[in-house]
Amino acid sequence: GAGVSQTPSNKVTEKGKYVELRCDPISGHTALYWYRQSLGQGPEFLIYFQGTGAADDSGLPNDRFFAVRPEGSVSTLKIQRTERGDSAVYLCASSTLTGGGTEAFFGQGTRLTVV
């Protein structure tokens, strides 16, 4: 079946511009996570949705970052006034439910480059 789909796969934007990154989770997965992975680092947690609501957004670095999941399926990560330090791979993951040991399925990521 289809896995987690992220679009675009690559995005180059100018400093100060606004970008949207999309995540289409596996059908039926209620939990959705966004992570950011910088070069040579492990993924860092940004935000977690259970259904339509953001259950935990403690990983968002500042108020330029925002994410929505209006119908409990597709999610969009929005970054305003992009900075060069925002350059990274943004990963999305989904899972069936929250609980110890639940496997998260990851998308291929969106590589964002701010020039």
Add this chain to the structure above:
Amino acid sequence: GNSVTQMEGPVTLSEEAFLTINCTYTATGYPSLFWYVQYPGEGLQLLLKATKADDKGSNKGFEATYRKETTSFHLEKGSVQVSDSAVYFCALSDSNSGYALNFGKGTSLLVTP
């Protein structure tokens, strides 16, 4: 807060060598522990997991045992193959963080013929 520390790479081994990648963790609760793998050009995928102390996770010849007394979850494989070349990430999750994964920095493994 929770954190994961894993040995730095890159690790270079000859085919059929024994592999150990060390991972230790700090957690306030009772986390589940994972190893994820990222093959070249592919997304992150779960390799194995353990949900409670003394559990052993295993998959594709890899093993890791959840050691609460040493707060460790070391990854081992008795005989690596060229196809095992990848980046390996140790991670934990617990209910305090909504089961979001907390990753180590990753260890790059290169297996040569």
